[in-house]
Amino acid sequence: EVQLVESGGGLVQPGGSLRLSCAASGFTFKNYAMTWVRQGQGKGLEWVSAISGSGRHIYEADSAKGRFTISRDNSMNTLYLQMSSLRAEDTAVYYCAKGSFDGDWTADAFDIWGQGTMVTVSS
Amino acid sequence: DIQMTQSPSTLSASVGDRVIITCRASQSIKTWLAWYQQKPGKAPKLLIYKASTLESGVPSRFSGSGSGTEFTLTISSLQPDDFATYYCQQYNSMITFGQGTRLEIK
Numbered sequence: 540e541v542q543l544v545e546s547g548g549g550l551v552q553p554g555g556s557l558r559l560s561c562a563a564s565g566f567t568f569k570n571y572a573m574t575w576v577r578q579g580q581g582k583g584l585e586w587v588s589a590i591s592g593s594g595r596h597i598y599e600a601d602s603a604k605g606r607f608t609i610s611r612d613n614s615m616n617t618l619y620l621q622m623s624s625l626r627a628e629d630t631a632v633y634y635c636a637k638g639s640f641d642g643d644w645t646a647d648a649f650d651i652w653g654q655g656t657m658v659t660v661s662s
Numbered sequence: 663d664i665q666m667t668q669s670p671s672t673l674s675a676s677v678g679d680r681v682i683i684t685c686r687a688s689q690s691i692k693t694w695l696a697w698y699q700q701k702p703g704k705a706p707k708l709l710i711y712k713a714s715t716l717e718s719g720v721p722s723r724f725s726g727s728g729s730g731t732e733f734t735l736t737i738s739s740l741q742p743d744d745f746a747t748y749y750c751q752q753y754n755s756m757i758t759f760g761q762g763t764r765l766e767i768k
C-alpha cells in the first residue's frame with residue numbers, strides 16, 4: 540500500500556524551530572517529486588516547498604524562503620521540512636504529498652497525501 | 663508568480679444537479695492543472711490532472727476541461743458524497759493553489 544506518514548509537529552514558541560518528517564512506503568521513493576503543503580484552520584491549501592526525486596531541484600514559496608528547508612533522504616524513504624524563525628502565521632496542518640509521475644521534475648500534480656501533522660506556533 | 667482564481671467561492675446545489683467550477687490563471691499554464699477534492703479534517707484527494715485526465719478510481723461524473731488560462735471542473739450529476747471543497751492547482755511554473763470552492767447542499 541502506498542502510504543505517507545508525517546510526524547514532528549507540535550507546539551513551538553515564536554522564533555523557534557521544528558523539523559517535520561514524512562515517511563514513505565509502497566513506492567519507489569527516489570523516482571518522485573515530493574512536496575509540503577499547509578492549511579491553516581478554516582483556510583485554503585498553501586503550497587510551501589517541493590523537491591525533485593533526486594533532490595537536485597527545489598522550489599520554495601516566498602513564505603518559506605530563508606526560513607524553511609526541504610530535503611529528502613532517498614536511502615531512508617523520508618522527506619523533511621526544517622522550519623526555523625517560526626511565526627504565529629505558520630500555525631497550520633502540514634501535509635506531505637507525492638508527485639504523480641515518475642521523473643526528476645519538481646512541480647507536479649500530487650496523487651498521494653499524508654494525514655497531516657499539526658504545527659502550532661504560540662507563546 | 664502565477665495566481666489562480668476560482669469561482670464561485672461558495673456554490674449551493676442539490677443532489678442530481680450539474681455543477682461547474684471555474685479556475686483562471688494569471689498567465690498561461692498550458693494544461694498543467696490539477697483539481698482536488700477535500701472534506702473536513704481530511705487530506706486533499708486528486709481528481710483530475712493535466713486539466714482533463716481523470717485520476718484512477720475517480721467517478722466519471724467528474725470531468726475537467728480548458729487550457730491556457732481558463733479551466734473548468736464539471737460534476738455531471740451531484741451525489742451526496744460530492745459536497746466538499748474543491749481546489750485547482752497549477753504546476754506549470756512552481757506550484758499555486760486556487761483559494762477553493764465550497765460546494766454545499768442547497
